[in-house]
Amino acid sequence: MKDIKVKLINNPNKIISYWKNEKFTVALIVFFGLAFNGGTVLGPIYQGKLIDSILRGDSLSTLIVLGIKFVAIIVTIQLMRYFKRLYIRRFANNTSATMRLMIYNNIMNKSIIQLEDESAGNLMTRAISDVELCVEGMRKFTTEVFDTGVLMLSYFISMLIYDVKITILASVFIPVAMLLAEKLKVIIYKYSIAFRNKSSEVADLTYGTIENAILYRVNGIEKRNRDKYNIELEDLQNKAIKAHILENSMQPIYNVIAMLGVILVIYLGGTKTIEGNWTVGIFSAYIAIFTAMAVKASKAAKLFNSVQKSQVSWKRIKTYLSEYQSKDTFANIKKEKTSLIVDSLSFTYSIGKDNIVENINFEAKEGEIIGVTGPIACGKTTLGIALLGQYPYLGSIKVDGKELKSYSEYERSQMISYLGHRPQLLSDTIYNNITLGEDLKINSVLRDICFEDDLKAMPERESTVVGNNGIRLSGGQQSRIALARTLVRKNKIIILDDPFSAVDMQTEEKIIENLRKNYKESIIILISHRLSIFNKINKVLLIKDDKSLIYGTHNELMESSTLYKSIYDLQSSGGGIDEK
Ligand SMILES: Nc1ncnc2c1ncn2[C@@H]1O[C@H](COP(=O)(O)OP(=O)(O)OP(=O)(O)O)[C@@H](O)[C@H]1O
Incomplete structure (x- = not known):
């Protein structure tokens, strides 16, 4: 996927801004979404026409023309679907990159006091994993606006065209299933937030354990720490089960409720067909459209749930999304004596x-x-x-x-x-640790910190990678490399x-x-x-x-x-x- 650009955004703490920010992509999504979901209904309609044509004993050439039209419609619809998905994916990728940039910018602009209050690293890791969940919810929502909203509307309109009475009577059960799903989202939200919070706590504990593994081992407290970790994991599992069980166990119930109307469709539509007011093809098309609509409606719960879950993540990242502030790099510093x-x-x-x-x-x-x-x-x-x-x-x-x-x-x-x-050394080369990525000469500073002999013993010289926190250097070497970094710009x-x-x-x-x-x-x-x-x-x-x-x-x-x-x-x- 080419030309993904990270764009700065106005009002980054309002979720609607992210759709506004991707106007062109969103316009394409709307176009292909309407074309695909609006056109989908043509599939069963042409299928019905094909059945009627066979039952009428139409000529082979008529059947072939109808068959070609049917295939062409299916291919076009699938193409529209492909492009809709492509642009929704692009919207999600761009939004994810924009949110990450805004969070990064927010953290970089925090004052030293704020940064000390909360560990910037942990905060960032947590916010980034929330970005993924939030954007996934936004992607699903955008998809479902068309796959559920537009599709159901086009199904409903075509069913009304076939028969107003049957359509209204049979569709009564569909809002019931959707309403139930909507009501249950509050409970699902509660469990979901408890699960997400626990998940963050366990993630912190995991990072802490990795960081302090040697300390725990040397002091013989590994077991105590492991036991504590196990208890936390069990709690996490419980919360995960509670969060997922309700969500998944409700699906069959929504299905049954939404499908109740099919009994009416079969009875009323069947009567209409026997009486000769409907052809078999229309009856078949109607049942296919109604079934597809009922299945879609029962899955609306998934949409509500994904939106709900993404709201949990959104609430957490929202506070880290503020207007972009570019760092000013203008310096008016006197050259003369300090x-x-x-x-x-x-x-x-x-x-x-x-x-x-x-x-x-x-x-x-x-x-x-x-x-x-x-x-x-x-x-x-x-x-x-x-x-x-x-x-x-x-x-x-x-x-x-x-x-x-x-x-x-x-x-x-x-x-x-x-x-x-x-010393706060980066897991990078000696050169980069001293220059922090700038193009600077370091020979004289290495002499100043008496590092030349140390360097001679290193085959890679200043390209030697120092390891995490400088672990591959001695304490004295670590502190002198950090000293060189402080001195190099004089x-x-x-x-x-x-x-x-x-x-x-x-x-x-x-x-x-x-x-x-x-x-x-x-x-x-x-x-x-x-x-x-x-x-x-x-x-x-x-x-x-x-x-x-x-x-x-x-x-x-x-x-x-x-x-x-x-x-x-x-x-x-x-x-x-x-x-x-
Ligand atoms: N970030 C901080 N927030 C609040 N209080 C702090 C902080 N850092 C240090 N202090 C407090 O400031 C006081 C002075 O600490 P500081 O580290 O400046 O002393 P020091 O003379 O450098 O100590 P040392 O000789 O042990 O290096 C201590 O009582 C310490 O508890």
């Missing part, structure tokens, strides 16, 4: 909660490395995150004289790079949170030396517990337990802060800040 002025900065993750860091003041200029240290949980990581400007903050963070929050998100991403605690401000925890002290020293030499246009914020290299950097920010600060050079802090001096001395003699 400066950072932090004034009375206070920050907490959730509005209304106590500040985690408070009244932070310091200044830095390009070429400087600023160390941030302090006891466990004093807020070092939090300060690093606050300096990214992704969360709301109080006070001021000025980069090159302009308030950080007044830069656009894209500009901030171009000015500041950040290395968090976890952003104005580089925030490194504990980058050397998996690196030996000698390598750490060499890397710091490289940073000093080769990143003279950047300001580096180096968060660390380990103070051994703090005598080689420009300034140190010590955050104390009571949230108070000391800012100065290493030598100044050694003189002015007994806390800093004692930590430094302790670590120099083999202890650490945590023991303090």
